[in-house]
Every structure is written in C-alpha cells, then in structure tokens.
Amino acid sequence: MYTSKRIKGDIYYVGVNDRKTERFENMWPIPRGVSYNSYLIMDEKVALIDTVEISFVEQYLKKIEAVLKGRSIDYLIVDHIEPDHGGSIRMIKNRFPDVTIVGNKKTFDMLDGFFDMQCNKHLVKEGDSLSLGKNELQFYTAPMVHWPEVMVTYNATEKVLFSADAFGTWGTLDGGIFDTDINLDHIWDEMRRYYSNIVGKYGSPVQKALAKLSGLDIEVICSTHGPIWTTDIPKVVGKYDTWSKYEPEESGVVIAYGSMYGNTEEMAETIANAVSENGVKNIVMHDVSKSHASYILSDIWKYNGLIVGSPTYSNQLFPLVQALLDKIQIRSVKNRLFGYFGSYAWAGATHRYFQQFAEEMKWEVVGTPVEEKLRMTDAKLQECLDLGAAMAERIKSYQ
Ligand code: FEO
Numbered sequence: 187m188y189t190s191k192r193i194k195g196d197i198y199y200v201g202v203n204d205r206k207t208e209r210f211e212n213m214w215p216i217p218r219g220v221s222y223n224s225y226l227i228m229d230e231k232v233a234l235i236d237t238v239e240i241s242f243v244e245q246y247l248k249k250i251e252a253v254l255k256g257r258s259i260d261y262l263i264v265d266h267i268e269p270d271h272g273g274s275i276r277m278i279k280n281r282f283p284d285v286t287i288v289g290n291k292k293t294f295d296m297l298d299g300f301f302d303m304q305c306n307k308h309l310v311k312e313g314d315s316l317s318l319g320k321n322e323l324q325f326y327t328a329p330m331v332h333w334p335e336v337m338v339t340y341n342a343t344e345k346v347l348f349s350a351d352a353f354g355t356w357g358t359l360d361g362g363i364f365d366t367d368i369n370l371d372h373i374w375d376e377m378r379r380y381y382s383n384i385v386g387k388y389g390s391p392v393q394k395a396l397a398k399l400s401g402l403d404i405e406v407i408c409s410t411h412g413p414i415w416t417t418d419i420p421k422v423v424g425k426y427d428t429w430s431k432y433e434p435e436e437s438g439v440v441i442a443y444g445s446m447y448g449n450t451e452e453m454a455e456t457i458a459n460a461v462s463e464n465g466v467k468n469i470v471m472h473d474v475s476k477s478h479a480s481y482i483l484s485d486i487w488k489y490n491g492l493i494v495g496s497p498t499y500s501n502q503l504f505p506l507v508q509a510l511l512d513k514i515q516i517r518s519v520k521n522r523l524f525g526y527f528g529s530y531a532w533a534g535a536t537h538r539y540f541q542q543f544a545e546e547m548k549w550e551v552v553g554t555p556v557e558e559k560l561r562m563t564d565a566k567l568q569e570c571l572d573l574g575a576a577m578a579e580r581i582k583s584y585q
Pocket residue numbers: 266268270271332333351410411
C-alpha cells in the first residue's frame with residue numbers, strides 16, 4: 187500500500203523512483219538513480235500529468251489508485267512523450283479507457299507513432315486553457331526542452347508549473363519530495379550534469395522558454411525528474427538561465443587528458459601544478475579513460491577554462507579525447523578559454539585537430555600549445571609550466 191503525497195490544493199505526487207537503471211538513455215551513468223515524476227489533480231475532473239517509464243507501471247498504478255480512491259481519470263496531459271514519461275500511456279488508456287489525452291499537434295504525431303492506438307484526444311495550442319473545476323490549467327509550448335513536442339502546464343489556480351524535463355535532475359527522491367525536505371548538497375552537481383548532457387544542446391530554446399515563463403506567477407515547480415521546487419525556485423531558474431547562456435558558474439580550469447603510458451598524464455600534472463602555483467584553486471582533472479564524459483561535460487559547463495591533452499593515436503586524437511570533443515561540439519558550448527597539449531612517438535597530429543576544434547568552436551586559445559615526443563624534456567617541462575601559468579593569468583583576468 188502506497189501513501190499519497192499532497193503537493194498543494196488538489197495536486198498529488200504519484201511518481202516513482204528508479205534505482206535499477208545503470209545508465210539513463212542507456213548512456214549516462216546514474217549512480218543515484220532517477221525519479222520519474224507524475225502528478226494527479228483531483229478536482230471535479232481528474233487530470234494526470236505525464237506518466238512514468240513502463241518498467242514501473244505496476245507500482246505506478248497502485249500509487250494512482252491510492253489517490254483516486256475509486257474515481258477515474260478524465261484527462262491525461264502529456265507534457266513530454268519521451269518514453270521515460272510517456273512509457274505508461276498505453277497502460278493508463280487500458281486501465282481508464284475513457285481517458286482523454288491532452289497534447290499539442292506534435293504530441294499527437296508522436297503518440298500515433300509510438301502507440302498507434304485509438305483514444306479520445308484534446309488538442310491544445312499555445313496559451314490554451316482547460317478547466318478541471320476549481321483548477322484552471324494553461325498550456326505553453328517549450329519545443330526542444332528537450333524534445334520538439336514538449337509543453338508545460340501551468341495551474342493558474344494554485345500557481346504551480348508542471349515543467350516537463352525543465353528544472354529536473356538525476357537522483358531519486360528518497361523519502362522527501364520537496365526541496366525543503368531534502369538535503370540538496372548533491373543535487374546541484376547532478377542537476378548540472380543532467381542539464382549539460384541531456385538538455386545542453388538546446389540553450390537557445392531554453393532561453394525562449396524562460397522568457398515565456400517569466401510572466402507567470404510561479405510558487406511551485408513540478409518537474410518530471412527530481413525535487414519539487416518551492417523555496418529554491420529563484421536559484422533553480424537562475425542556474426538554468428546561466429547554463430542555457432553557456433556562461434560559467436565559476437572561474438576554474440578543467441584539465442581533461444587521455445594517456446596510454448603516462449607521458450601525456452605527466453604533462454597534465456605539470457600544467458595543473460602551474461595553474462595552481464599561479465593562484466587558481468578550482469582545478470578539476472579528468473583522465474578520459476576513467477571519468478565518464480558526462481562528468482567532464484558538467485565540469486566544463488561549470489568552469490570557464492578547459493585544457494585538453496592527447497597522445498597521437500593512429501595519426502589522430504586519442505579516441506576518447508575525440509569523443510569528448512565531439513560531445514562538446516554537438517552541444518555548441520560557448521566562450522571557454524582553451525589550452526591544449528599532446529604527445530607522440532613518431533609523428534605528432536594532435537595540434538592539428540585541437541586547433542581545428544578551437545577554430546570551429548570560436549574559442550579563445552590561451553598560452554602556447556605544447557607537444558612532446560616520447561618523453562618530457564627540460565624544454566617541454568618549461569612549456570607545460572608556461573601553458574599552465576598563461577591559463578591561470580587569463581582565468582584571473584576573465585570578465
Ligand atoms: Fe525525462 Fe526528455 O525525458
């Protein structure tokens with residue numbers, strides 16, 4: 187028997203926690219799991235907002251039944267149909283055959299594609315309203331935050347925003363569901379990692395959505411992942427604003443490197459020491475063979491400086507370094523201070539690729555790139571120290 191949690195007025199939480207899945211989207215490690223949030227509004231008409239990933243449908247239906255107490259669901263509002271939220275739509279339709287699904291045109295195009303099922307549909311457009319009795323709902327599209335069909339639902343009566351993926355984070359809800367009931371220490375890093383990896387490509391659509399929502403009086407944000415935001419709304423919205431503008435949160439340097447036998451790593455260590463010696467405290471180092479790229483990307487979102495090192499491998503960059511650069515490029519990360527270094531055994535190729543990357547990203551290259559052959563010499567040691575010092579000085583003068 188599940189106990190129900192009331193959020194505000196007639197609004198109840200009926201989401202589930204996933205502590206089984208190793209990788210979100212089968213790519214991104216989620217050591218703290220993830221919650222799939224869903225909400226019921228128990229008015230004259232009953233509305234369910236989003237569903238959950240299909241593996242959890244049995245538990246989910248029990249949670250819903252505990253709140254419904256014998257009533258049925260009139261509307262299923264699909265703010266986001268990606269299967270971590272749309273996965274149980276068919277099961278909801280099976281259990282409540284008269285339910286009317288609420289979505290926009292893109293939602294229904296995808297609904298037909300995913301499920302190919304007959305159902306009652308209520309098509310909404312930008313700014314449309316739906317009355318449940320006391321609760322007045324308004325719908326606003328938020329395309330590409332993070333799929334094209336995404337919309338948000340604003341409960342104007344309770345001043346609650348159902349925000350789909352926006353303002354979400356990885357990590358399960360371990361007892362408490364409100365920001366006020368949870369120790370949020372680990373949440374902010376996971377929220378950035380979620381944002382940078384999942385939503386990060388769509389900075390401009392996020393900016394448009396934030397502008398659209400800025401006119402709403404919002405007291406509670408109910409995302410599809412993570413805590414329900416009440417007191418921390420300005421902080422959460424502020425972080426989304428910063429991240430979607432690709433602005434760093436702090437001054438600091440990420441040093442990411444690949445190294446097969448330790449020579450490139452020795453260069454990375456030397457550069458890091460020089461950055462530190464020149465007064466920068468925020469230095470994060472990642473061996474790309476050890477750190478999952480999702481953590482590196484999150485740190486790149488946080489800090490303004492990035493130094494990347496690679497051995498030459500088959501006349502190209504070390505594959506995991508290249509994969510990291512590809513992820514940065516796909517997300518069009520802007521305005522980072524960039525340094526680079528490399529090593530080789532017989533023919534160096536890294537500078538060519540790093541230089542091309544910097545040009546394509548339109549990033550400022552800081553210091554003189556270093557490339558060593560076979561081992562660290564006194565001359566190369568000095569060049570690494572100079573590169574680290576140059577980055578430190580540039581970081582300190584960063585506006
Ligand atoms: Fe949580 Fe875009 O799905």
